[in-house]
Amino acid sequence: MSSPIPIWLLFVLWASCFYFVALPRRRRAFRRLPPGPPRELFIGNLRQMPKEKTPLVFHEWARKYGDVLYLELPGQSIVVLDSLQAAEDLLDKRSVIYSDRPKFRLFELFGWTSSLTGLPYGKKLAKHRQMHQSYLSRQNSEPAGYETCLNRFATGIITQIVSGHKIESEDDPYLRISKMALESLVRAEGTPGGTTIDFFPVSAILSTLSVKDKRHSGDATPSFILSQLDEMETWDSVTEQDEEDLKGTAGSMFAAGESTTWSALSVFVLAMVLHPECQLKAQEELDRVIGSARLPEFADRESLPYVECVYQEVFRWAPGVPLGVPHRCMEDNIYRGMMIPAGSIVYANIKGMCLDENTYSTPTAFSPERYLPKPNGRGEPYFPAKFGFGRRICTGQYLADNSIWIAFATLLAACTITNAVDADGNVIVPDGSMSYGLMSHPNEYQCAVKPRTAQIERMLMDRDAF
Numbered sequence: 371m372s373s374p375i376p377i378w379l380l381f382v383l384w385a386s387c388f389y390f391v392a393l394p395r396r397r398r399a400f401r402r403l404p405p406g407p408p409r410e411l412f413i414g415n416l417r418q419m420p421k422e423k424t425p426l427v428f429h430e431w432a433r434k435y436g437d438v439l440y441l442e443l444p445g446q447s448i449v450v451l452d453s454l455q456a457a458e459d460l461l462d463k464r465s466v467i468y469s470d471r472p473k474f475r476l477f478e479l480f481g482w483t484s485s486l487t488g489l490p491y492g493k494k495l496a497k498h499r500q501m502h503q504s505y506l507s508r509q510n511s512e513p514a515g516y517e518t519c520l521n522r523f524a525t526g527i528i529t530q531i532v533s534g535h536k537i538e539s540e541d542d543p544y545l546r547i548s549k550m551a552l553e554s555l556v557r558a559e560g561t562p563g564g565t566t567i568d569f570f571p572v573s574a575i576l577s578t579l580s581v582k583d584k585r586h587s588g589d590a591t592p593s594f595i596l597s598q599l600d601e602m603e604t605w606d607s608v609t610e611q612d613e614e615d616l617k618g619t620a621g622s623m624f625a626a627g628e629s630t631t632w633s634a635l636s637v638f639v640l641a642m643v644l645h646p647e648c649q650l651k652a653q654e655e656l657d658r659v660i661g662s663a664r665l666p667e668f669a670d671r672e673s674l675p676y677v678e679c680v681y682q683e684v685f686r687w688a689p690g691v692p693l694g695v696p697h698r699c700m701e702d703n704i705y706r707g708m709m710i711p712a713g714s715i716v717y718a719n720i721k722g723m724c725l726d727e728n729t730y731s732t733p734t735a736f737s738p739e740r741y742l743p744k745p746n747g748r749g750e751p752y753f754p755a756k757f758g759f760g761r762r763i764c765t766g767q768y769l770a771d772n773s774i775w776i777a778f779a780t781l782l783a784a785c786t787i788t789n790a791v792d793a794d795g796n797v798i799v800p801d802g803s804m805s806y807g808l809m810s811h812p813n814e815y816q817c818a819v820k821p822r823t824a825q826i827e828r829m830l831m832d833r834d835a836f
């Protein structure tokens with residue numbers, strides 16, 4: 371019988387392989403990592419990671435090192451894409467390997483792994499996205515279904531779409547959920563996915579407000595949950611997993627849709643307080659195109675180019691999801707000669723892209739005119755990626771686009787939004803500051819909103835929603 375290979379020989383073989391093959395390969399790969407702030411031994415960029423205004427700090431680093439930035443935390447590589455080009459090249463064109471999500475720790479702690487936003491790339495994600503998309507398609511997001519929700523804008527729209535629940539008082543549990551969600555999504559400063567609060571278990575609470583009961587008593591109004599329950603009734607059998615999927619998709623619709631819509635509305639009102647000249651211009655257009663006998667409708671959208679510019683500028687000036695929702699790269703791949711390692715968390719710095727000076731002149735200014743064709747404007751393009759990228763693009767994009775546009779147009783036609791005045795008659799000017807977490811929201815500010823005319827006030831009172 372031949373003697374076994376001695377251990378020392380195996381070790382020598384392994385060490386030679388490591389030294390001559392694996393090490394040079396690793397070194398080559400590491401040499402080609404994208405540029406970024408210098409890393410410290412063992413801890414990488416841990417001490418430099420921003421504690422606040424993360425998208426702005428990343429943008430500053432990108433200006434120094436380049437639009438594809440590499441950062442490292444112990445055991446975690448991070449890639450920040452600060453240009454539309456890089457984000458489209460990787461997250462859109464290579465979406466097959468860039469559509470995973472990093473693990474959100476709190477999803478797991480709460481046992482809330484069915485939430486679409488945090489699902490890993492795979493079959494379950496495809497099923498959940500299909501459930502969302504079949505209800506939130508371009509067609510289903512036509513106005514009729516949610517026009518009556520204008521009274522409570524963001525929360526009203528989302529709760530009605532998801533569960534058919536109509537908000538009727540300030541004590542409504544959904545309004546409480548929405549405020550708590552805002553706290554966890556916006557106030558938790560730092561890098562999304564890297565904070566202690568990654569998300570919020572809305573679906574568990576949502577499921578307690580049971581659409582099922584109302585359905586049995588015949589009181590349920592049309593909603594996503596109702597449509598899914600109706601469909602499930604046609605199936606041969608419904609498993610526990612199907613029930614979980616329904617809770618997960620409904621919960622993620624609320625969590626992802628409510629704070630973002632609210633933030634867009636809040637940014638719009640802030641912009642109108644700070645820029646009365648833009649408000650006036652939009653109101654002149656509305657008066658000229660639709661007159662004062664009615665409120666705007668969806669069919670008017672194309673005839674209101676300046677209102678469109680205001681709408682688009684709100685999303686560019688203060689994007690609601692400033693760093694996108696982080697993607698995770700599933701395979702090593704080379705981009706412009708740089709190695710993007712498998713497992714990297716990939717941030718699309720939407721805020722950074724909106725500040726791109728090559729595309730937007732005076733990018734920090736709120737200037738709807740920038741989109742108007744020359745000579746009246748500067749002919750700059752609308753920001754195309756407010757709803758994210760590739761296979762993880764926002765499933766609520768059509769609903770959000772329609773509901774937020776009609777909300778802006780109605781507010782402009784119906785109300786004058788001005789500075790608040792304090793008890794001594796001094797005008798209060800908001801500082802325009804924003805909080806940055808996974809979502810971004812204006813810090814608390816004061817304003818005054820009044821109906822433009824007595825006739826409009828009557829029209830508003832007559833609308834179903836009021």
Ligand code: HEM
Nearest residue numbers: 487626627630631634691695757758759762764765766770
């Ligand atoms: C102002 C309104 C909104 C904005 C700016 C917005 C923006 C975004 C962005 C940037 C993403 C990340 C996409 C990516 O990973 O590349 C996202 C994801 C998502 N959004 Fe929205 N969104 C809005 C409203 C809504 C609404 C109304 C809903 C649902 C009714 C919704 C549902 C979702 C879901 C479920 C995801 C996760 C998709 C996935 O992980 O595959 N969003 N949204």
